[in-house]
Amino acid sequence: MTTAISETALAEAFRQISADVDGCFDALLAVPDDPRAVLYQAMRHAAIGGGKRVRPLLLTATAAMFNVDRGLAVRVACAVEAIHVYSLIHDDMPCMDNDDMRRGKPTVHKAFNDAVAVLAGDSLHALAFEILAGPQSHPDPFIRSELIYTLAEASGPNGMAGGQMMDLEAEKAKFDLPTVTKLQRLKTGALIAASVEMGAILGNVPVEGRNPLRAYARDIGLAFQIADDIMDETGDEAKAGKALHKDAAAGKETFLSLLGLERAREQAFFLVDQAVGHLASYGREADTLRALARYIVERDN
Ligand code: GRG
Numbered sequence: 001m002t003t004a005i006s007e008t009a010l011a012e013a014f015r016q017i018s019a020d021v022d023g024c025f026d027a028l029l030a031v032p033d034d035p036r037a038v039l040y041q042a043m044r045h046a047a048i049g050g051g052k053r054v055r056p057l058l059l060t061a062t063a064a065m066f067n068v069d070r071g072l073a074v075r076v077a078c079a080v081e082a083i084h085v086y087s088l089i090h091d092d093m094p095c096m097d098n099d100d101m102r103r104g105k106p107t108v109h110k111a112f113n114d115a116v117a118v119l120a121g122d123s124l125h126a127l128a129f130e131i132l133a134g135p136q137s138h139p140d141p142f143i144r145s146e147l148i149y150t151l152a153e154a155s156g157p158n159g160m161a162g163g164q165m166m167d168l169e170a171e172k173a174k175f176d177l178p179t180v181t182k183l184q185r186l187k188t189g190a191l192i193a194a195s196v197e198m199g200a201i202l203g204n205v206p207v208e209g210r211n212p213l214r215a216y217a218r219d220i221g222l223a224f225q226i227a228d229d230i231m232d233e234t235g236d237e238a239k240a241g242k243a244l245h246k247d248a249a250a251g252k253e254t255f256l257s258l259l260g261l262e263r264a265r266e267q268a269f270f271l272v273d274q275a276v277g278h279l280a281s282y283g284r285e286a287d288t289l290r291a292l293a294r295y296i297v298e299r300d301n
Helices: 007-028 037-047 054-065 070-091 114-133 141-155 160-169 177-202 211-234 255-259 261-277 284-298
Strands: none
Touching: 007 037, 007 054, 007 070, 007 284, 037 070, 037 114, 054 070, 054 177, 054 211, 054 284, 070 114, 070 141, 070 160, 070 177, 114 141, 141 160, 141 177, 160 177, 177 211, 177 255, 211 255, 211 261, 211 284, 255 261, 261 284
């Protein structure tokens, strides 16, 4: 009978991946002694010392199931986190969500300015693919190209950016549940799914063998967003490190507005149980993924 790792072991896994990702960005983003210094400072402001690092942990925990070298997995995880951080920088800008605080600190356009925020986001976006294309990420060019393809698809119009476009449109139209589900599968779910997929790619798992992991990732991606909607309504602004109730204020439909609090909670827990069920063919090696699924709906930020 497999369960999951303990809360303490999961907290230690988060502590370790946060330190590893910080170390990786620290090395990649050394501030040059020339007029680009402010760009690097802005990238460091956003990328180092904050965030839960859920996507890097999903990627490294999946890779570890297939005995991938941790150094390689951490580097590839930094590429995913670079895309995530770029999206947060741009999402916070006045032309999008117009947020002053992110991860408990001023957003990049507040700490620097709009132009620097655009460039810091653009640079992190490019850095992600620079990381993946380099031989340090994996010696096999076919694996590198599959990693690049997976992250590019998850980030672009068929993934996060497409979901963000739908999110902007959501202010103008009352979306129904299937449309909100599609929006969230793209905006939030695509990068979460890519994190698991890229761990499996690093582990040389053949495409036909990835279905249980894909099904797991699909379910936790949606559960993650439902949990986010619940926190947006009921959460603590200090713990979240950002402003809450923005979707409701903008008149957007969310899982919460469409389902109500109780059904939204039930749906999130149902999705987590289903996600864990998809891992039934794995043994103890999948215990971190099982614990992560529970964490995703039980977290408070
Ligand atoms: C600008 C192309 C573009 C996309 C933006 C990610 C995103 C799309 C918007 C962020 C706004 C938001 C609150 C989305 C909902 C879920 C989400 C992705 C939350 C942030 O992810 P966490 O909770 O954040 O993993 P940390 O800071 O812990 O990494």
